[in-house]
Amino acid sequence: xxxxxxxxxxxxxxxxxxxxxxxxxxxxxxxxxxxxxxxxxxxxxxxxxxxxxxxxxxxxxxxxxxxxxxxxxxxxxxxxxxxxxxxxxxxxxxxxxxxxxxxxxxxxxxxxxxxxxxxxxxxxxxxxxxxxxxxxxxxxxxxxxxxxxxxxxxxxxxxxxxxxxxxxxxxxxxxxxxxxxxxxxxxxxxxxxxxxxxxxxxxxxxxxxxxxxxxxxxxxxxxxxxxxxxxxxxxxxxxxxxxxxxxxxxx
Numbered sequence: 001x002x003x004x005x006x007x008x009x010x011x012x013x014x015x016x017x018x019x020x021x022x023x024x025x026x027x028x029x030x031x032x033x034x035x036x037x038x039x040x041x042x043x044x045x046x047x048x049x050x051x052x053x054x055x056x057x058x059x060x061x062x063x064x065x066x067x068x069x070x071x072x073x074x075x076x077x078x079x080x081x082x083x084x085x086x087x088x089x090x091x092x093x094x095x096x097x098x099x100x101x102x103x104x105x106x107x108x109x110x111x112x113x114x115x116x117x118x119x120x121x122x123x124x125x126x127x128x129x130x131x132x133x134x135x136x137x138x139x140x141x142x143x144x145x146x147x148x149x150x151x152x153x154x155x156x157x158x159x160x161x162x163x164x165x166x167x168x169x170x171x172x173x174x175x176x177x178x179x180x181x182x183x184x185x186x187x188x189x190x191x192x193x194x195x196x197x198x199x200x201x202x203x204x205x206x207x208x209x210x211x212x213x214x215x216x217x218x219x220x221x222x223x224x225x226x227x228x229x230x231x232x233x234x235x236x237x238x239x240x241x242x243x244x245x246x247x248x249x250x251x
Contacts, residue, residue: 124150182237
C-alpha cells in the first residue's frame with residue numbers, strides 16, 4: 001500500500017522485514033526486460049507481419065547452430081503455413097529430432113501435417129505409428145488418429161475400424177470422438193448392431209454439446225495445426241452430427 005495510506009513508519013518497517021520481496025520483484029522485472037530485449041527483433045517482425053523476415057530470422061538461428069524454444073518453433077511452424085510452405089515442417093521436424101528431442105516430442109504430431117495434406121498413406125503410417133508408440137510424445141491420441149487415417153487411405157478398413165473404435169471409449173478429446181464416429185459411420189455397412197451403436201453415440205454427443213457450444217469448442221482449438229488442416233473434415237463431421245448442411249465455426 002502507498003505511504004500515505006499505511007504511514008511512512010509502517011512502510012519502512014514492512015520493507016525492512018520483507019526486503020526479499022523487493023529483490024524478487026526487481027529480478028522479475030529485470031528478467032522480463034531481458035526477455036524482450038533478447039527477442040525484440042522477432043517481436044518487431046511479428047508486429048509488422050513480416051512473415052518472410054520471421055522465416056529468415058528463425059531459420060538463420062537454426063542454421064547457425066542455435067537452439068530455439070517452443071514459442072519460437074511454433075511461430076516458425078505457423079509462418080510456414082501462412083507462406084504456403086507446409087513441406088518445410090518436415091525439415092524442421094528432422095532438425096528438432098536431432099538437436100532438441102524433448103521439443104520435438106512436444107511438437108511432433110503437428111509437424112507431420114504435410115503427410116495429411118498430401119493424402120500420403122505410407123508417409124502417414126511411417127511417421128505417426130512410431131509416434132503413437134512413443135510414451136513421451138504429446139498429443140498421443142492425435143498420433144493414433146493419424147495412424148487410423150493412414151489405414152483408411154490404404155484401404156485397410158478392418159484395422160482402421162479397430163483403431164477408430166478406441167476413441168469411442170473416452171471423452172478426453174471430444175473432437176476425436178466426433179471424427180471417429182463420423183468415419184465409423186462410413187464403415188458400418190448393414191450391420192444393425194454397429195448402426196445402433198453409432199446412433200447411441202450421436203444421441204449422447206448431441207446431448208452433451210449444442211451446435212453453438214460445439215462451435216465455440218472447436219474455435220478454441222484453432223492453434224492446433226491438426227485442427228487447422230482438418231478443418232473441412234471437421235465441418236463435414238459436424239454437419240453430419242447435427243443434421244445440418246452447414247455449421248459455421250468462428251462466428
